[in-house]
Amino acid sequence: xxxxxxxxxxxxxxxxxxxxxxxxxxxxxxxxxxxxxxxxxxxxxxxxxxxxxxxxxxxxxxxxxxxxxxxxxxxxxxxxxxxxxxxxxxxxxxxxxxxxxxxxxxxxxxxxxxxxxxxxxxxxxxxxxxxxxxxxxxxxxxxxxxxxxxxxxxxxxxxxxxxxxxxxxxxxxxxxxxxxxxxxxxxxxxxxxxxxxxxxxxxxxxxxxxxxxxxxxxxxxxxxxxxxxxxxxxxxxxxxxxxxxxxxxxxxxxxxxxxxxxxxxxxxxxxxxxxxxxxxxxxxxxxxxxxxxxxxxxxxxxxxxxxxxxxxxxxxxxxxxxxxxxxxxxxxxxxxxxxxxxxxxxxxxxxxxxxxxxxxxxxxxxxxxxxxxxxxxxxxxxxxxxxxxxxxxxxxxxxxxxxxxxxxxxxxxxxxxxxxxxxxxxxxxxxxxxxxxxxxxxxxxxxxxxxxxxxxxxxxxxxxxxxxxxxxxxxxxxxxxxxxxxxxxxxxxxxxx
Amino acid sequence: xxxxxxxxxxxxxxxxxxxxxxxxxxxxxxxxxxxxxxxxxxxxxxxxxxxxxxxxxxxxxxxxxxxxxxxxxxxxxxxxxxxxxxxxxxxxxxxxxxxxxxxxxxxxxxxxxxxxxxxxxxxxxxxxxxxxxxxxxxxxxxxxxxxxxxxxxxxxxxxxxxxxxxxxxxxxxxxxxxxxxxxxxxxxxxxxxxxxxxxx
Ligand SMILES: Cc1cc2nc3c(=O)[nH]c(=O)nc-3n(C[C@H](O)[C@H](O)[C@H](O)COP(=O)(O)O)c2cc1C
Ligand code: SF4
Ligand code: FES
Numbered sequence: 001x002x003x004x005x006x007x008x009x010x011x012x013x014x015x016x017x018x019x020x021x022x023x024x025x026x027x028x029x030x031x032x033x034x035x036x037x038x039x040x041x042x043x044x045x046x047x048x049x050x051x052x053x054x055x056x057x058x059x060x061x062x063x064x065x066x067x068x069x070x071x072x073x074x075x076x077x078x079x080x081x082x083x084x085x086x087x088x089x090x091x092x093x094x095x096x097x098x099x100x101x102x103x104x105x106x107x108x109x110x111x112x113x114x115x116x117x118x119x120x121x122x123x124x125x126x127x128x129x130x131x132x133x134x135x136x137x138x139x140x141x142x143x144x145x146x147x148x149x150x151x152x153x154x155x156x157x158x159x160x161x162x163x164x165x166x167x168x169x170x171x172x173x174x175x176x177x178x179x180x181x182x183x184x185x186x187x188x189x190x191x192x193x194x195x196x197x198x199x200x201x202x203x204x205x206x207x208x209x210x211x212x213x214x215x216x217x218x219x220x221x222x223x224x225x226x227x228x229x230x231x232x233x234x235x236x237x238x239x240x241x242x243x244x245x246x247x248x249x250x251x252x253x254x255x256x257x258x259x260x261x262x263x264x265x266x267x268x269x270x271x272x273x274x275x276x277x278x279x280x281x282x283x284x285x286x287x288x289x290x291x292x293x294x295x296x297x298x299x300x301x302x303x304x305x306x307x308x309x310x311x312x313x314x315x316x317x318x319x320x321x322x323x324x325x326x327x328x329x330x331x332x333x334x335x336x337x338x339x340x341x342x343x344x345x346x347x348x349x350x351x352x353x354x355x356x357x358x359x360x361x362x363x364x365x366x367x368x369x370x371x372x373x374x375x376x377x378x379x380x381x382x383x384x385x386x387x388x389x390x391x392x393x394x395x396x397x398x399x400x401x402x403x404x405x406x407x408x409x410x411x412x413x414x415x416x417x418x419x420x421x422x423x424x425x426x427x428x429x430x431x432x433x434x435x436x437x438x439x440x441x442x443x444x445x446x447x448x449x450x451x452x453x454x455x456x457x458x459x460x461x462x463x464x465x466x467x468x469x470x471x472x473x474x475x476x477x478x479x480x481x482x483x484x485x486x487x488x489x490x491x492x493x494x495x496x497x
Numbered sequence: 498x499x500x501x502x503x504x505x506x507x508x509x510x511x512x513x514x515x516x517x518x519x520x521x522x523x524x525x526x527x528x529x530x531x532x533x534x535x536x537x538x539x540x541x542x543x544x545x546x547x548x549x550x551x552x553x554x555x556x557x558x559x560x561x562x563x564x565x566x567x568x569x570x571x572x573x574x575x576x577x578x579x580x581x582x583x584x585x586x587x588x589x590x591x592x593x594x595x596x597x598x599x600x601x602x603x604x605x606x607x608x609x610x611x612x613x614x615x616x617x618x619x620x621x622x623x624x625x626x627x628x629x630x631x632x633x634x635x636x637x638x639x640x641x642x643x644x645x646x647x648x649x650x651x652x653x654x655x656x657x658x659x660x661x662x663x664x665x666x667x668x669x670x671x672x673x674x675x676x677x678x679x680x681x682x683x684x685x686x687x688x689x690x691x692x693x694x695x696x697x
Binding site: 015044247248250264398403 | 564565566567568569570571572599602603606607608609610624625626627628629630631662663664665666667668669670671673675678680681682683
């Protein structure tokens with residue numbers, strides 16, 4: 001019997017959707033051989049099995065073990081190139097997803113991997129920073145700071161030791177692209193960090209990976225070891241080594257100064273800036289802390305040139321953004337598109353509308369610190385400028401859709417409670433303000449709010465915005481205040497007078 | 498959820514520092530006293546623990562030139578023992594050459610470091626926004642009803658500990674339940690029984 005070579009994703013979410021059960025069920029079936037790849041990010045179709053055909057790959061969706069005969073017989077597959085969710089994307093950083101075996105360095109190289117590093121090797125450190133300046137890449141971790149500026153500061157600060165740190169804390173609920181990169185294309189992160197190391201003169205790197213991502217940490221450790229064995233890490237006599245370090249469940253440790261404190265083994269408390277980590281970071285040495293997605297975007301920029309990257313997107317937001325759609329949509333998953341689509345377009349074309357039986361109520365963009373948008377505001381363009389103008393943030397690209405069963409008072413309480421739990425405690429408006437905010441909302445929930453409650457909450461919110469040291473306290477009021485703004489009647493129901 | 502929150506609060510409240518975290522007295526990392534004042538069950542360092550602890554600490558003993566890393570050490574201890582007994586703090590501090598208070602401070606700060614031994618299996622239900630939007634709250638309730646335990650607690654026989662977690666990065670296949678290192682997605686309340694069955 002001929003064995004059908006098929007592909008099945010092996011990332012955490014695909015396994016959570018049932019990919020592992022399929023692989024187990026078919027492990028002793030001679031008619032099929034499974035190659036375990038990364039996931040394409042169309043998670044609503046997982047577990048998805050693909051097969052090579054003369055016209056490219058075909059796919060079967062939401063596969064169950066007894067679908068085996070159909071797949072082996074080639075019956076009922078859909079050409080991958082015709083899946084609308086994927087077809088309408090512009091995959092650059094995520095080009096390998098669903099195609100390669102994540103931990104195979106040779107496959108990474110065959111598909112254009114390490115070209116960015118080669119280009120960087122032919123440039124001076126200043127030349128690398130110049131390429132990034134031309135690319136107009138901004139950090140993808142949330143603050144959207146121009147990458148080249150940070151690198152230039154670290155480059156120009158004299159020190160016998162410098163560090164490069166990948167922020168893999170990915171704390172925003174609703175985001176998972178960093179996890180996908182680490183599990184699905186780990187060498188891309190390594191390559192991006194190596195390019196940064198050369199640009200600033202760092203010889204040591206760390207990947208600070210959250211505790212909740214054991215598979216990602218494992219994949220990174222494995223690929224670092226592979227890269228080391230292939231003499232890739234310290235190629236052309238440039239000494240460089242990488243290490244994976246795990247956090248222990250603290251949202252604020254995603255903030256760069258808190259992250260570095262945690263990396264040194266202390267309480268992850270936020271520090272006042274300046275000095276910025278690029279001048280004085282880990283152990284007081286110049287350190288670049290950047291998001292995983294930011295590093296993973298860099299190899300293509302070096303390989304294709306900064307101008308290529310700058311040609312994508314909108315005026316202030318160049319390149320593509322990895323949007324991660326979740327919540328009550330029909331088609332949750334990862335979408336890489338150039339900046340500039342409207343939120344409505346993204347939800348409609350990719351999200352595919354609401355999950356069966358549910359009606360749209362609001363969407364939150366940018367994680368737990370992001371604003372809520374009602375249906376009337378979905379025409380906002382997905383780019384840093386438009387969001388800044390609306391007082392909102394794109395953050396790390398998380399998009400969570402809430403349906404009409406969502407209780408907005410409870411949601412607002414949830415956000416304040418989250419901030420109260422996660423506050424690092426350094427400053428009063430955040431540490432105490434979030435607790436008071438939660439208490440006010442709990443009183444409203446119990447029907448014991450008074451006429452002043454909402455004013456008090458708004459006042460508190462403005463104080464937190466204006467006086468918190470970092471964005472946790474500074475942005476925490478946004479989801480709460482936008483909930484009150486767009487759904488005032490729900491809050492008023494809980495007021496007695 | 499409210500009800501379980503309340504059940505949960507009673508044993509984790511630190512009245513001495515209530516002013517720091519408000520009257521509701523949630524578990525708080527600003528509450529340094531938590532570990533000193535509370536009377537944890539099963540906190541004694543057993544003989545078996547003692548040798549494992551010594552081993553874990555030995556592997557973390559800083560080389561003379563390196564700076565001690567408290568968090569890394571506590572994670573190593575937790576991975577060896579399943580938790581970090583507060584009674585081990587002095588020994589950890591001594592090996593690292595730091596103060597007891599520094600170790601206690603780090604231990605109380607990070608929510609994934611535990612001072613109590615968890616059940617044989619740790620069930621963590623995601624309460625992130627994507628999961629709650631997809632009714633993760635109902636899944637949590639179903640799990641609690643099934644194993645009859647409050648959030649944060651261990652079942653009497655020690656089979657399960659049930660906890661809430663924030664986003665597991667599985668938002669596109671939510672709601673998410675993590676049992677030990679296994680992640681389950683698209684969980685509904687009616688899945689709960691068969692989901693837990695293999696974990697004895
Ligand atoms: C409360 C808080 C949480 C944060 N969490 C993360 C995170 O999980 N991942 C991340 O990359 N950046 C996070 N950031 C942003 C970092 O401070 C920092 O700006 C970022 O890592 C820089 O990387 P970039 O330049 O690539 O964006 C957080 C910031 C704050 C204030
Ligand atoms: S705003 Fe909150 S998290 Fe940020 S430094 Fe202040 S207390 Fe810490
Ligand atoms: S919100 Fe539950 S996995 Fe992300």
